[in-house]
Amino acid sequence: xxxxxxxxxxxxxxxxxxxxxxxxxxxxxxxxxxxxxxxxxxxxxxxxxxxxxxxxxxxxxxxxxxxxxxxxxxxxxxxxxxxxxxxxxxxxxxxxxxxxxxxxxxxxxxxxxxxxxxxxxxxxxxxxxxxxxxxxxxxxxxxxxxxxxxxxxxxxxxxxxxxxx
Amino acid sequence: xxxxxxxxxxxxxxxxxxxxxxxxxxxxxxxxxxxxxxxxxxxxxxxxxxxxxxxxxxxxxxxxxxxxxxxxxxxxxxxxxxxxxxxxxxxxxxxxxxxxxxx
Amino acid sequence: xxxxxxxxxxxxxxxxxxxxxxxxxxxxxxxxxxxxxxxxxxxxxxxxxxxxxxxxxxxxxxxxxxxxxxxxxxxxxxxxxxxxxxxxxxxxxxxxxxxxxxxxxxxxxxxxxxxxxxxxxxxxxxxxxxxxxxxxxxxxxxxxxxxxxxxxxxxxxxxxxxxxxxxxxxxxxxxxxxxxxxxxxxxxxxxxxxxxxxxxxxxxxxxxxxxxxxxxxxxxxxxxxxxxxxxxxxxxxxxxxxxxxxxxxxxxxxxxxxxxxxxxxxxxxxxxxxxxxxxxxxxxxx
Numbered sequence: 001x002x003x004x005x006x007x008x009x010x011x012x013x014x015x016x017x018x019x020x021x022x023x024x025x026x027x028x029x030x031x032x033x034x035x036x037x038x039x040x041x042x043x044x045x046x047x048x049x050x051x052x053x054x055x056x057x058x059x060x061x062x063x064x065x066x067x068x069x070x071x072x073x074x075x076x077x078x079x080x081x082x083x084x085x086x087x088x089x090x091x092x093x094x095x096x097x098x099x100x101x102x103x104x105x106x107x108x109x110x111x112x113x114x115x116x117x118x119x120x121x122x123x124x125x126x127x128x129x130x131x132x133x134x135x136x137x138x139x140x141x142x143x144x145x146x147x148x149x150x151x152x153x154x155x156x157x158x159x160x161x162x163x164x165x
Numbered sequence: 166x167x168x169x170x171x172x173x174x175x176x177x178x179x180x181x182x183x184x185x186x187x188x189x190x191x192x193x194x195x196x197x198x199x200x201x202x203x204x205x206x207x208x209x210x211x212x213x214x215x216x217x218x219x220x221x222x223x224x225x226x227x228x229x230x231x232x233x234x235x236x237x238x239x240x241x242x243x244x245x246x247x248x249x250x251x252x253x254x255x256x257x258x259x260x261x262x263x264x265x266x267x268x
Numbered sequence: 269x270x271x272x273x274x275x276x277x278x279x280x281x282x283x284x285x286x287x288x289x290x291x292x293x294x295x296x297x298x299x300x301x302x303x304x305x306x307x308x309x310x311x312x313x314x315x316x317x318x319x320x321x322x323x324x325x326x327x328x329x330x331x332x333x334x335x336x337x338x339x340x341x342x343x344x345x346x347x348x349x350x351x352x353x354x355x356x357x358x359x360x361x362x363x364x365x366x367x368x369x370x371x372x373x374x375x376x377x378x379x380x381x382x383x384x385x386x387x388x389x390x391x392x393x394x395x396x397x398x399x400x401x402x403x404x405x406x407x408x409x410x411x412x413x414x415x416x417x418x419x420x421x422x423x424x425x426x427x428x429x430x431x432x433x434x435x436x437x438x439x440x441x442x443x444x445x446x447x448x449x450x451x452x453x454x455x456x457x458x459x460x461x462x463x464x465x466x467x468x469x470x471x472x473x474x475x476x477x478x479x480x481x482x483x484x485x486x487x488x489x490x491x492x493x494x495x496x497x498x499x500x501x502x503x504x505x506x507x508x509x510x511x512x513x514x515x516x517x518x519x520x521x522x523x524x525x526x527x528x529x530x531x532x533x534x535x536x537x538x539x540x541x542x543x544x545x546x547x548x549x550x551x552x553x554x
Contacts, residue, residue: 046210051227079338083484083554084500087231089341109229110195117238118223124180124239128341129224130231132193159481167357171349186345232503235345 047116056105056112056140060149063103063116068142068149071096076141076152082133085158091128092152096145099125103144107153108137133158172265174249181243181267183214183222186235187253193228208256209234215250216243243267299447301440301540304454308541312489316477324490325548331477332484339552348425348498348550351505355426358419363408369423372404381424381431382547385536386439387446394449394532397424398507415526416513421496421505421550428495428549436493436547438540453537456530457488462521468534483554490542492535494551501554508535 050063060068077091092102102125103116114131125143133139133156140153169188174181187209194206212224212234221240243249245267252262313321316331323330329339359377362368370376374383384397395403401423402412413420440446460467468488471480476487483501496507506514509526512534516523524531 046225048210051225079334081334083335083338086503087342087347087500089338091237106229110193111227111229113227114229115227116225118220118225120220120222122241123221124241126239128235128237130235130342132191132229132231134195167353171345173345184345186347186349188350233347233350235347237344 047113050116051111051113053111053113056107056138059105059111059113060103060142063113064142064144064149066149068151071143071150071152074141074143074150074152076139076154077128078139078154078156081157081159085133085135087130088133088156088158089128089130090139090156091126092141092143093126094143094145094150096125096143096150098146099143100147101142101144102127103142104129104131105140105142106131106133106137107140109134112140168263169261170251170253170263172249172251172263174243174265174267176243176245176267180239180241181216181249182237182239183249184235184237185212185214185251186233187212187261188233189253189255191228191230191232191234195228206256209253210256212236212251212253214238215252216240216247221249299451301447301450305541305543309489309544311473312476312487316487321544322546324487324542325493325545325551327486327491327494327551327553328477328484331487335484335554342552346498346550346552347500348496348505348552351422351425351496351498352429352550354419355422355424355429358423359426363405363410365408367408369401369404372400372407377427378430379434381428381549382434382437383439385532385539387441387443387449387536389441389443389446392443392445393529394453394536396508396527396532396535397427398509399527399532415507416510417502417504417506420509421507424496424507425505425550428547431547432549433546436539436543436545438536438543440540449533450537450540452530453533453535456534457537462516462519464519466519468515486553488538488541490545490548492539493542493545494548494553496549497551497553499553505550 047063050059053059053062057067073095075093077093079088082088090104092104094102099119101116101118104114105112106114109132115129117127119125136155136157138153139156140151143150171186172183174183189209190207191209192204192207194203196204198204206228208228208230209226212226213220214222222238224236226234247267249265249267250262251265252260254260309321312324313319319330326339329336359369374380381397384400385394387393388395398415398420401420402415405412413423440450457468460470471485472488472491476485478485492508495511496505497511498505502510509531512531513523513526
């Protein structure tokens with residue numbers, strides 16, 4: 001009797017925990033938790049809400065649930081003056097280890113978060129892409145490594161905006 | 166219809182460098198058309214690269230990624246002749262998938 | 269540096285004034301296209317001694333280091349790739365009558381871009397590649413393409429691609445009408461127009477490498493070698509027709525109809541003075 005009751009409690013507890021985890025994963029605006037990299041990649045849910053936040057600080061919080069510290073181990077390759085705001089080549093690399101994601105934000109865009117890349121174990125922590133910039137702005141690179149956030153930023157001048165006709 | 170996905174995956178022995186270009190308008194939702202109406206947002210949200218059945222790279226994109234988006238990354242391993250699977254899904258639910266041979 | 273540019277520009281203005289004066293006094297008998305082309309190319313190589321002659325086909329990218337780097341990055345996977353593939357498909361696709369573009373062109377249309385435009389002595393007119401493509405379509409019962417973008421840009425992109433590296437080889441036959449077309453194109457190039465009162469040369473001869481507002485101006489030498497182009501500003505492809513009409517609009521002049529006789533003559537002149545420089549199209553531009 002005792003055993004079966006205890007079993008029942010255990011079962012229920014496990015169920016509740018599972019449910020909580022599920023809520024955490026799905027419910028709270030796609031915040032990434034400290035899952036192992038492979039799992040994070042496999043279960044990665046599109047962080048819809050983080051892309052709808054205005055400023056870069058709030059976007060970083062919405063995406064990761066924490067703040068970043070500056071690091072000279074995060075390197076960003078971005079032009080001083082963009083040839084056209086519609087196509088700004090930006091690359092991010094890092095010498096940090098245990099990198100699980102890299103995100104790029106354009107501070108002055110209507111929504112700061114531009115792109116976020118999941119880096120599973122075995123993938124080189126380096127990415128290049130092309131982004132739109134509405135006007136001259138700081139571009140911020142965030143590297144998530146060992147559960148912490150590191151950042152670098154650089155101003156890119158935009159003389160021909162990338163959001164008009 | 167031709168694929169919207171162009172991929173170059175090149176193995177150097179140790180790592181495989183992947184470059185991809187996707188044909189997509191990536192409308193931001195902030196631009197007006199000729200008659201002054203806002204063009205609704207239409208952009209790729211997630212782009213996934215899989216090798217050996219496992220994701221090697223996942224891109225989560227917002228509307229600030231350029232039209233006909235481009236991305237470059239590298240992963241360790243990857244043999245010449247093996248398949249790399251690429252797929253994307255956009256905010257309207259449209260998808261495309263392609264497979265590229267590692268060169 | 270700036271002083272040198274000014275001086276050089278003044279030199280050209282003077283040279284052009286003299287040229288204009290010479291033209292006015294000697295009329296048509298002083299026309300000498302080979303000497304024109306030589307002087308035109310020398311002007312640019314003197315003005316930009318660090319830029320190799322064949323690099324002028326890379327437009328503003330040959331004049332600005334920051335831009336050059338962004339271009340190199342774009343060229344790793346160029347934005348005209350989709351147009352090029354679409355052009356390859358359109359080019360290979362048979363018309364309803366079973367024929368295809370290959371049947372309309374010498375060497376089945378492969379590697380011939382550098383010979384356009386040419387002067388058709390039968391018709392007494394300049395025939396550009398864009399005109400030849402639409403004539404091919406129409407003579408086979410197909411609908412012609414719109415001149416400025418889309419299918420026309422795709423097919424010309426593919427045809428340019430098959431001709432990459434081949435030097436422009438524009439000929440002026442011994443026909444007074446051909447010379448007249450060349451002269452008319454040259455006149456169009458140097459004539460000021462629009463509310464801004466700019467000629468083509470104001471931007472693309474006097475000021476390449478300088479900024480007009482935010483844009484770095486392309487040199488006229490080699491400008492057509494890179495056509496058609498994917499322009500970030502357009503967010504897509506455009507043909508020579510699109511380039512000419514949009515240039516005219518930018519100086520607030522009323523553009524002519526695409527492939528108007530005057531535009532054809534302009535293309536004839538501008539291609540001829542770039543003879544010897546390699547075809548580099550399709551290109552990517554800011």
